Amino acid sequence: MTGAAPFHADLAEGPEGGHAVWLRTHDGVRIRLGIWPAGPKGRVLIFPGRTEYIEKYGRVAQDLAQAGYGSVAVDWRGQGLADRLTPDPMLGHVGRFSDYQHDVAAVLAHLDAAEPGMPRFLLAHSMGGCIGLRALVDGRIAPRAAAFSAPMWGIRFSPGMRQIARLMSGAARLTGRGQQYTPSTRSESHILATPFADNFLTGDEAAYAWMQAHLHKVPALGLGGPGLHWLGLAIAEGRALEGAPLPDLPVLCLLGSRESIVDPAAIHRLAARWPSARLQMLNGAAHELLMEQKALRDAALQSVLDLFDSAA
Template sequence: MRDAPYFGDLADGPDGAAYWLTAADGVRLRVAAWRGGDRGTVLLFPGRTEYVEKYGRAASDFLKRGYSTVAIDWRGQGLADRLVPNPLVGYVRRFTEYQHDVAALMAALPALNLPRPLHVLAHSMGGCIALRALINGMPVRSAAFSAPMWDINLPRRMRPVARIVGAASHPFGFSKRFVPGTSLQKTYVDAADFAGNELTTDADMYAYMRAQVAARVELALGGPSIGWVGAALREVAALSRHPSPALPVITFLGSEERIVCSTAIARRMARWPGGRLVEVPGARHEVMMETLDTRARFFDETSAFFTAAQDAAQPGPEAA
């Protein structure tokens, strides 16, 4: 594990450090660790287009509440290896490939010297990746989700076409092309004005996100590819057939959500034994990057949930 670039001035968080990891299939990844909290460690699974520096302020909020944090650049975004010649195209061949990234992160944890127990916090696309990892037995004490991508807002009539055309093996080779209408040659926050954006109602947090990709264009990622959408639809359909893991879970969902499917989230949480769904009035997709009051509520409730999960754990060997 070697040192990797970390843009602390952009992260605006506690002292942190980044490292290169290599997944089992040879893809280079980047992780960042913010140490100092001794209550446990939050494994932060970002969403599509995101990178570790975006969660510097979140790491500060967790540190104030006693938790260390580690975040990852998934394959195809941040400073991890990009997967297609145009680095702004969001692409993955199969969503299960992200599980190689999860495995690399979990294997690196002993060397990162982070406190136990472990909890996962997953946002948007990270929520889809985390659900698969939990079903596969990822050893964490509890899980929290922010607007998890357990389905995406896509008209029903377009779904069969997206699954077929988006397949990597499709003879016309559309899988690595931008989705029509979303072919952003820059990241969303750079392309969309604050007014009417779908991420947050907080102007300061929107400016924070914009400043990061303006200062470091190598962090930027544009719209999803047709292949990414097809892979995502196949994965959420597959996951919907699995029962929820036997694990304490809390999920936050803004009332103004427009990016992921709120119905799929409500349906999953209704059949998650002991799971709790928290609806956040007025919030958009990025609940962790909303107004000060909303952020304080999110980090207070999430940290308290992690602590309660630790206190309720049965005594015995520490697996997480």
């Protein structure tokens, strides 16, 4: 199923002609796909992170368009304007982590029908990096190149907390409490609940205010903390990907020195065993590498464009 979906062009600040459509996945979930006009070099598939939404990548799409690339971005199930899967719409939850691959399949089916033969590239951030890597490993997508921004190939925990988190999430699922928020998180969006000085996403105050303005204007785009069930699934998927066979294509992994959400060690380990991958560290950058201070953002974006141009 496809049909016109709401799209907040004023918030996105993306290329002219941007719009959104509804897609229905194989298992019956309605997701939203944001589409900006195709470019002469091909189409970039933007896989956002957890809590994110199409409009947040409008500025990135604008930069890609100026470099000759069209973009699409997806609202994953359970976030953005896609179907929320629990009575509490602010809870991050999926039944199985592999369910995200149904979303990937729906996006690809739509693009295959709309623009067959279009060269494709992958730009995946955080949780989108985990979903994107699984799609690559399983052969679901075959882009010419893939760029990963702070990919969630593991979740960062304080020493001793990883096993506790795994046990806690397992116990919650067994006792029917998997839809409880993980400790230290809540139903309110982190971006709205946290002042800039205490945030761990970006060092760019203007970019942070821009993201806050999105959620003030369209509260339905917001998402709170993850449930314990989701946490257990995410930990298990990261462990599974650590030993997965890796495809041979040009790959860039971007990681900030101030990363505090995903596990830097997991990224280093996976990049080290991926012969075609290059890991680039950005000194002073936090988690949102493409929404960081201008010099850091420009460096990250230029590396992505260099990768794509070399593959195109």
